[in-house]
Amino acid sequence: MIATEKMKVGEQPTGNPMEISVIRIQGSGNGPRVYIQANVHGAEVQGNAVIYQLLEFFRQHPPEGDVVLVPLANPMGINQKSGEFTLGRFDPVTGVNWNRQYHFDASLIAPFCEEYRHAEETVIREAFRGQLRQHLHERLNSPWGLTCGQHLAINLQLMAVEADIVLDLHTGPISARHLYVPEYARERARYFNIPLNILIPSDFSGAMDEASFSPWWQLSEAFAKFGRPLPVMVDAFTIELGSQEKLNVQAAREDALGICQYLQHQGLWSATQVVECEPVTQHACYLKDYKAFFSPAGGQVEYHAAVNQPLAAGEPLVTLWHFNALASEACERRDLALHCDAIPVLHFASASVNQGTELYKVMTNTFPL
Amino acid sequence: MIATEKMKVGEQPTGNPMEISVIRIQGSGNGPRVYIQANVHGAEVQGNAVIYQLLEFFRQHPPEGDVVLVPLANPMGINQKSGEFTLGRFDPVTGVNWNRQYHFDASLIAPFCEEYRHAEETVIREAFRGQLRQHLHERLNSPWGLTCGQHLAINLQLMAVEADIVLDLHTGPISARHLYVPEYARERARYFNIPLNILIPSDFSGAMDEASFSPWWQLSEAFAKFGRPLPVMVDAFTIELGSQEKLNVQAAREDALGICQYLQHQGLWSATQVVECEPVTQHACYLKDYKAFFSPAGGQVEYHAAVNQPLAAGEPLVTLWHFNALASEACERRDLALHCDAIPVLHFASASVNQGTELYKVMTNTFPL
Amino acid sequence: MIATEKMKVGEQPTGNPMEISVIRIQGSGNGPRVYIQANVHGAEVQGNAVIYQLLEFFRQHPPEGDVVLVPLANPMGINQKSGEFTLGRFDPVTGVNWNRQYHFDASLIAPFCEEYRHAEETVIREAFRGQLRQHLHERLNSPWGLTCGQHLAINLQLMAVEADIVLDLHTGPISARHLYVPEYARERARYFNIPLNILIPSDFSGAMDEASFSPWWQLSEAFAKFGRPLPVMVDAFTIELGSQEKLNVQAAREDALGICQYLQHQGLWSATQVVECEPVTQHACYLKDYKAFFSPAGGQVEYHAAVNQPLAAGEPLVTLWHFNALASEACERRDLALHCDAIPVLHFASASVNQGTELYKVMTNTFPL
Amino acid sequence: MIATEKMKVGEQPTGNPMEISVIRIQGSGNGPRVYIQANVHGAEVQGNAVIYQLLEFFRQHPPEGDVVLVPLANPMGINQKSGEFTLGRFDPVTGVNWNRQYHFDASLIAPFCEEYRHAEETVIREAFRGQLRQHLHERLNSPWGLTCGQHLAINLQLMAVEADIVLDLHTGPISARHLYVPEYARERARYFNIPLNILIPSDFSGAMDEASFSPWWQLSEAFAKFGRPLPVMVDAFTIELGSQEKLNVQAAREDALGICQYLQHQGLWSATQVVECEPVTQHACYLKDYKAFFSPAGGQVEYHAAVNQPLAAGEPLVTLWHFNALASEACERRDLALHCDAIPVLHFASASVNQGTELYKVMTNTFPL
Structure with missing residues (x-):
């Protein structure tokens, strides 16, 4: 069951809608829910090719959990040219980085902990996700409105907030493949099979990966202070796929397989092994x-x-x-x-x-x- | 005693140096030290006209404290055109706002308080200023270097850090005159004679006014926790002079007089009253x-x-x-x-x-x- | 009979179509055909307000000839921001002015004259228009394609080529109202009631007004060499409505009335006088x-x-x-x-x-x- | 005898001068005068490396004719960033291509031919060069001023007009090495040893190569109409060195040698053979x-x-x-x-x-x- 729908995420001065294509793959069982987006920075196109290859893979190996794929996730950035190159890293009006406009208000953690201190994990998971979702809706409906970039970000985040695994596909300028890994997920990060890995703390500075894991990580840290261990219930990574302004659909197959190996480890396919990559040497350092x-x-x-x-x-x-x-x-x-x-x-x-x-x-x- | 010197604050790809003119007026007595800069955002030119009028005023009324004036303070921003207008709000390479790159590391407050808990005010003033100055020098000499905007900002800040009063002259897009007022300075802010006033807290998010007052304000707050009252020893304001991309040297006279009325209240001229403005209605709100x-x-x-x-x-x-x-x-x-x-x-x-x-x-x- | 249709004139990297709205008013009789477009330069918005006011006027005074109105005629230019302002004068990829990409190949004049030397005027009009139309279609269908700006220009020109009167609504930067007048139309230009008028020759350098009148003017000049007087059968003007980046719908009424006074003189309403403007002082000079x-x-x-x-x-x-x-x-x-x-x-x-x-x-x- | 001087070619809003370095090598004898410039398009840096290698070569093999080298010839274009890349192809204010602003007024040809119809070649050469030089000076001193790009172009052209050979070093976007060859110079163009060659006619559309050869070529054509053969006395080429935004000083050696092989054939070294390149396959087509x-x-x-x-x-x-x-x-x-x-x-x-x-x-x- 694969379906694609258009979602409006902005509007240009001529009234022309800025739309994204949201591809939804319905899982065949009870696997984790996965959200993957690409090309939030306009010049970083290779992630779209990886989504193409993931889609091919999912067609051959239907996943057990629901998967949402969003290629070309930032039409405002992708469509912005200045000279030959894509001026897609920041809003050309304000200079604000498109990947620093996601939302998380840490002040919801403390009262939540107070209320759910003794609740079961499944209850906590649903309740906390519900609060995050509600905060996003409130923000989207502010009578003062939102900036162009916030409006996009909240719309993307409303899809990501439902997922257990969030992957944001980027590239560097002239770059090796590398991965931003939240420290708690270090062990399983190696399944991505990416050579360079940067271990990051639980801070939030507005990026999609942080916006996805920070609430859950900070929740876990807050419970730990009460002496109650609580796992971080969401995984989120920013994957840097190489160089910007380059598209190579064949080469994207390799990155797609690394992603699938990680997803397999997380239970997206439970019964059989669908992928195994030749391991590469993996270096890491702290942020x-x-x-x-x-x-x-x-x-x-x-x-x-x-x-x-x-x-x-x-x-x-x-x-x-x-x-x-x-x-x-x-x-x-x-x-x-x-x-x-x-x-x-x-x-x-x-x-x-x-x-x-x-x-x-x-x-x-x-x-x- | 008025002297002007060139200071290099950057270098373009052709090797062309980016220089600013620093005008130093030596005070005739013991008044406060004043630092005033204009045009850090490239399209916001009117502050240069105010500096011109201030200079005229200082020639007629020599100040008792030292004054440093920096017009055209951001050559990188001022020289950046895109179409007819000046694309001067952010670094065109990175999108980072030129007025969000100043430096303050709050972690120096706690150990300083510990050490100087019982020192006299004049000792505290000199010692704290010395630490701030040293931090800036260390940052400037980092073996990893600094971004273009940080390099400019630290150079400007090294002048501002020596002052008791720091004024950063900006404008809005299409705008009324307005003033950012740190809450502790609310009483004396009215001498600027600016109709609209926004009261701001002690947070630091990278702007020149915050970089100038936040260390001293947070120091004062830290001493207060020990039960020792300590005045905030530095005043800093961002003055928004009206609309960008407009230059009116005659109209700048009025703003210069408001600034001088404030400076007079702060003791820049002790013996006689040199200026008195017709008061305007002044509104305020919190940030x-x-x-x-x-x-x-x-x-x-x-x-x-x-x-x-x-x-x-x-x-x-x-x-x-x-x-x-x-x-x-x-x-x-x-x-x-x-x-x-x-x-x-x-x-x-x-x-x-x-x-x-x-x-x-x-x-x-x-x-x- | 007023109908609006969407016309695709381009496509962004995300696949997002760039569309214009074409408003067609069917004439009640045999008046001249009129084509009016606005905002080909992205920052020059006031022409859209004039089109709004013209539409109001046409609703009250149905014209006898067919009228085509195209507001927001260049979505690529209008949607291009750089900082707060619209970077709409040239293609941001190539620098080419959006109003220098229209097409006219003067080499068609000589053979046409040879063939139609003795034809009647109405035959000449239809045959020559047919050749212009055909050239545009050939260009649009080139196997090599067209630039972004040429593709837009030819699509607009295919509408303009059918008209007897072509008006292209622009503005200057900070500007008085002024009019580009082909020298042959000097007498009737005064009906526009615009204070400043620039008389231009029959040269073609790629602008819409020239692309519309130059073929007919050069045809007339070529016939004159054979000793046969032939009127220039098409009028075309560029109207500069004041300053860019400003929208004032009320003030646009005045410009709309001047345009209608000219159109009335050209026979768009035959039976009655629908408009009379208070004349202004009109200056002129040669280009x-x-x-x-x-x-x-x-x-x-x-x-x-x-x-x-x-x-x-x-x-x-x-x-x-x-x-x-x-x-x-x-x-x-x-x-x-x-x-x-x-x-x-x-x-x-x-x-x-x-x-x-x-x-x-x-x-x-x-x-x- | 090698000397370098600074020449001011523009001024930024801060008053910062835009300067170029002009390297003059005095010839040891009577060889042709050569003018070579690089990087008029801001992103096309490789020509600077070729100038570096030419300078090395000239130091080892002093030329008999005077040589002028201008690296980084367009500081306005080179210093213009938009995102990571250099927005250096056109003036960011107007969109006009930096290499379409050179000057030639063809109306001087006819009266010159009339006057010098029977003069000797050496007299013609000096007199015509004198007129071209004078036209440039008049243009530079217009009471109305010049655009930024024209001001640069005329300053460069005043050096080029003194030369018998003019080389303008460019690159393409992602590009093979290729050469624009005026048709009259086809035979000797092969000495550049460049694989792809485009043969161009005598038209002038504002580029440096055309501005250098068109006057002399059109002069030759005009004399031919009188039945007097006159050689084209100036050679000019645009050399495209590969891809923009890439610098490889070692690889530039090869291009420098090809240029020297051409210059040797033109007599820059008369006594001995200083260079011989391994020939490559050379394709050509008409413009x-x-x-x-x-x-x-x-x-x-x-x-x-x-x-x-x-x-x-x-x-x-x-x-x-x-x-x-x-x-x-x-x-x-x-x-x-x-x-x-x-x-x-x-x-x-x-x-x-x-x-x-x-x-x-x-x-x-x-x-x-």
Whole structure:
């Protein structure tokens, strides 16, 4: 049972509706409910190809739990061009990142704990989800309205809030595949079979993954203070699939299989093993050790360090050229390196940079996942 | 003694330095130290005219304290065009608001209180300022570098941190003059003679005014917990001077006089009264009651409500036109109003809006300042 | 008989169709066919209000000729935001002006003249229109495709090519009302009752007005070389309605009445006089005397000269401020004037300019229309 | 003798000068004068690396003619960011292509021919160059000023006008190396050793290469009408070095050598052979056969055809995906091909396209150079 419906998530000045396609696959049994979206950042298209491949897989292997797939999840961002490239990371009117506008109000945790301190887990699960859902509806119906990005975010979140597993498919600029892993889910994260893994805490700063797991994680932490252990009942991950502005539908098959291996481990198919991936080497670090290196000057850049290749302290990272200084007394090039060992995860997409441009993001103090 | 120096705050890809002019007026006595900057948002030019008029005033009435004036404080934002207008609110690479990148690490408060619990006020003042200054230097010298906006912000903040009074001159889009007032400074805020005043709490979210007063305010709050009253030793305000993309040097004289009246009250001229303004009616509200109204649909807008004119619930705010619906069954216009009394402070600058565009910002639950 | 239909003129990356509303009013008799469009430049919204008022007028005074009205004619341009303003003058991918992409291939004139040298006027009219229409269809069906802007332009032009009168409604940045008048139509142009009028030659550089009149004008010129006088059979005008980013539906009534007075003179209502406007003073100049004045330096601008107010040589035009030079040896302001008498028509919309920014456009060597 | 000087070519709103570095190499004898510039389109950085390698080569092999090198030739374009990429193809205020603003007024040809009909070639050369130079100076000194882009262009052109050989270094989006060759220079163009060559006519549409050769070519054509053969005295080429936003200084060595091989053939080194390249297969076509293929719909794109690889009619060009149509009745993918044989030269840089986006540019009706 696969059905697709259109959902309106915005409206342009001409009155033209901004719609998304929501694909619903009805589960054949009692598996977990899964929500997967792609392309919330407009230039990050590869997640759509992964959804295409997941859909192919689900057709061959009908899941036991309900699955919702949303490709092209942010039409406002996807349709925004500036020059040849997609200016899809932030609202072009306000600059606000499309993936920092989800909602969670932590003040609901304390009174909830008070009320449900002695309730059963299944009761807690339904009641808490109900409160989250209700908060989202209230926000959506505010007489003051919502920003363009909040309106989109709440609509997506109203689907995600029903799920036990939430996956948000992104990419980096020029990037290796990497995964944001909430620390509590570290063990099962390895089933995604992604080489680079960043372990993140329970903070909320507006992203979809945090908006999905933070309420449940903070709930668990609050119960722990009362001495009652409560599992975190929702898993959520941001998966970075490689580089933006690239589409390769064949290559997406591999990422789809890693996702299915994780979903299988979580019980989406209970009876039989439907997938097994060839394991890759998996590195991890904590978020505090996931560092950005910013350009110390303006110039033109050669990026030397390959992503997903360990780089020793002092090894060539970039050469920063100052072509305006050719045949002059001034410095015409600077060879830059890091002062510590690292694994480069991604680098900037353009060869021309301002002082302060984020040249590389790297993992430091890494360890096996 | 007036001197101007250039300070480098960034570098473009061609190696072209981004410089600001720092005007230093040496005080004739022992008045407060004052720091005033303008145009951190690139389209908000009127503050430069106010600095011009302040400089004229200071030449006629030499201040007793040192004054630092920085017009055109954000060359990266000011020089960024997109179409005819200045795209100066956020970094065009990352979308980050130029006025959300200042630094304050609240974790320094607790150990400082511990150490200086019984120190004299003048000792506390110097020691705390010293720690703030040192934190900024450490941040500026991070081996990982800083973003373009952080680099600018820290350089500006290193000047502001030395001051007892910090004024950040901004404008709204289409806007009445209004003032952000930290609640502790409410009494003296009226000397600015600005009609609309928003009272803000001690939170820090990255703006220059907050970065200047929050450390001192939170310090005061921390001492209060120990039972020791400590005044907030720094005043900081964001002054919104009217509409962006407009320059009127003559009209800036009036705002300069209001600022001087406040500075006089704070002791910048001790011996004589140098200025007295004709008082205006002053309304105020709390930040939580300063509300944005977002467009419920896309369309073309007629803005009916005048800024700085009280508007009763239900009175015409905007008409939202759907010209694509002319001569059809669909709705061709929507007349929108607020559900409560308000004073409009500003409205959007364009006649074409998306669903979710911030149409108006209004004060509700207002009271005399 | 008024009917509205949707027409697809483009498609966004999400597959979202870009549609326009085409309003068709069937004439009650044999009047001229009229085509009117608005908002091809995305920020120039006021033409939509004029179309609204024209529609009201046509409902009260049914025209004898067929009328086609297209508000919001360029959804791609209208929906393109960059910061608060609409970046609607050019394709954001290529930079090409949306109003320079219409089609006319002058090479069809010579063979047509050869073939129809002795034909009757009504035969010529139908045959020539047929060839223009056919060229447009061929272009639309090219196996290589068309650019986004060409695709829109040809779709609009296929409607305009059927009309005897074509009006393209625009605005300037900060602007007085003005009209582009093909020289042959100078006499009847005064019925529009627009104060400033620019007389243009038969050249074609890609705009809708030129694309509509140039073929017929060049045809007339070609016949004249054979010694056969042939009237120019199509009228086309670009009407500039004031300033961009402003919507005032009430004020649009006045412009609608001027347009109707012209249309009445052209026979859209034969029996009775439906409109008479209070005449305004009308100035004119030739296109070669319509001059742009560019900023000699970067800086912040006060615009002193009012639009539609004659300005003598040497009178204040703008003050260009260099606030980075305050309290320094360098020049802090430049007062600029024109070296000849002129009537300012429009000025730039922002207070911050680069060297080379078009500060003003002015009419010189003016004369009564 | 190598010297570098700064030249001011513009000014930003903050008063910040836009400067270029002009590198002058004084020739050791009587060779041709050469002018080479790079990076007029802001994202096309690789030409700077070629200038670096040329400079290295000239240091080892001092040329006999004077050489002027201008890297980073358009600071306004290079410093313009929008998102991560450089928005450097057109003026962000007006949309006008930075490489369509050079100047040539063809009306000077006829009177010049009249006057110099019987003059000697060397007299013609100096007199005509003198007139071109004078026209540029007059334009630069217009009391009305110039646009930002014209001001830059005239300043660059004043250097280029003194040269016998003008090379403008560009890149495509994702592109093979290719060369624009004026038809008269076809024979010697092969020394550049570039695989794909487009033969262009004597028209002028504002680009640097045309602005450099068109006056001399049209002069030659005008003399030919009088029956006097006159060689085209200036060579000018636009060299497209591969893909934008990529910098590879080592790879630039190869292009520098091809350029030197051409310059050697033109006599820059007379005594000895300084360079010989391994020849590559060289294809050519006429400009009219250099075709763009535009997307028939919006969607996400997989680019299948490799650049510089002949592609037979009907072979896979791109797959255009409509992910909004997954699991629906609508078409989810379209496989597109060309209807004729072609050699792809370049393709679009983003995976997300509007209807009408230029997907590929290809050479058709090709032949050996």
